[in-house]
Amino acid sequence: MKGLRRPLCLLLAGALVSAPALPAAALASEPTAVMATTTVVRQDAWVAVSVATLWRTPGSPRPVDAPALANPARITRWLADLTTPQRRGLSGRADSQALLGDRVVVLRVRGAWTRVAVPDQPQPGSAHGYRGWVPTRQLSSVAPRAAADRATVVARLGWLHNDDATAHRREHISFGTSLPVLGTTGDWVRVALPDGESRRIAAADVVVHPRGDGALPASRAGLVASAKKFLGLPYLWAGRSGFGLDCSGLTSLVHEVHGLRIPRDASPQSRAGSVVGGAPHRGDLLFFATGGTVHHVSLYVGHGRMIHSPHTGSTVSIIATSTPAYAAEYAGARSYLP
The missing domain is CATH 2.30.30.170 (SH3 type barrels.)
Known part of the structure; x- marks a missing residue:
């Protein structure tokens, strides 16, 4: 770009x-x-x-x-x-x-x-x-253009294209990227970059929504569906994008796209939101600790399973919550849904 x-x-x-x-x-x-x-x-x-x-x-x-x-x-x-x-x-x-x-x-x-x-x-x-x-x-340092609507990427990755007849591919951008909308042209949404230049992105890869609103509804099914888009993505320490995710990067990014702002890291996530009493529900966050210190978070997908990004050398995957290594360290659940 x-x-x-x-x-x-x-x-x-x-x-x-x-x-x-x-x-x-x-x-x-x-x-x-x-x-x-x-x-x-x-x-x-x-x-x-x-x-x-x-x-x-x-x-x-x-x-x-x-x-x-x-x-x-x-x-x-x-x-x-x-x-x-x-x-x-x-x-x-x-x-x-x-x-x-x-x-x-x-x-x-x-x-x-x-x-x-x-x-x-x-x-x-x-x-x-x-x-x-x-x-x-x-x-x-250039403030973004004032626009009533934003286009937020809801595909794992999307392409920015030239805003002209060539529509030449310029740059891969991540799930969760949110840019001011300049207009729509057929199957394209025209967006403004931070420096004021314009680009196009495929309408199928974004949701257009009012500025200040979540791109997607805050729902249990929605959180699970968004998290599943990253299945197979390699773990990346500090990752918080469609190019790579750590455990809390997955949970915080998915929540943000659904209009729910939560702490970035697993331990603070475990201390905010609402305590889940009893069995967890779809969309709840599950936490895991050693010696009282939370070190991992996952998203409950239902039926005794959770989706998570576990560690370097692994990928985003769905496993049983009864998996011994995790069941032994389970430290409770929280929900950020209203």
């Missing part, structure tokens, strides 16, 4: 500062000179790539992670190149992901990196939401 390469411009102490667009390799290593200056900021920005990974520190990415740091982000290439040990090595390096068009709050800028919070991903102790570092070039 060539139009998304505009760097984030930040109004700092009365001066307009544009973060340098460093190559991916430089972002991965981040020289000390680049990290010398940190500026504290409080303003909105918007994710300008298909998926922006939230890193623990600017020094967390490895050379193999360079495709995920680019603009456009080369997520498919990145995941294809990662070995199982390298995927496992994301633990302690990455914490979550944000999607194209998501609003973030800029907390501080350090050279070519920006620390942000994601309001749509609640996190205990953070007033602005889940926090992490992203390459500055993956953000846009």
Whole structure:
């Protein structure tokens, strides 16, 4: 998406500062000179790539992670190149992901990196939401176009196309990506990108809905149906997109598309919502703990089964709740449905 390469411009102490667009390799290593200056900021920005990974520190990415740091982000290439040990090595390096068009709050800028919070991903102790570092070039300071309706991707992945007669494919975007609607043309929905450019997406891949509403109804059957779209998708630590999911990334993303904002991580999810007494119902969240610490969450699909994204090297799958390894660690259920 060539139009998304505009760097984030930040109004700092009365001066307009544009973060340098460093190559991916430089972002991965981040020289000390680049990290010398940190500026504290409080303003909105918007994710300008298909998926922006939230890193623990600017020094967390490895050379193999360079495709995920680019603009456009080369997520498919990145995941294809990662070995199982390298995927496992994301633990302690990455914490979550944000999607194209998501609003973030800029907390501080350090050279070519920006620390942000994601309001749509609640996190205990953070007033602005889940926090992490992203390459500055993956953000846009341009406010989205005002539009009464949004188009939210409800397919696991959808394609953005040129908004012209060629309708050339430009970028894969994830389930849950929500963009302002500019209009409809036949089988296409025209949407606005964070930098103001327009694209098309197949109407079959999105739901058009009023801004502020959930894309899909909040129902037990709906939550289960959406979760099943990810069956067979490989586990990804910190994953919260149709390219890869961790356990709480699956549950939080699915709930969000159904208009239910829940905490990002499994442990906070286990402390919010409504306690489920007795047997769980479809759409309830099931939690698992060791030594009193919740470490895993799944979605109950009914008939003694649950869907989950278990661990690196596995895929999203449906298993029996009586599976010994999980039954022994069951720690209760919660519901976020009204």
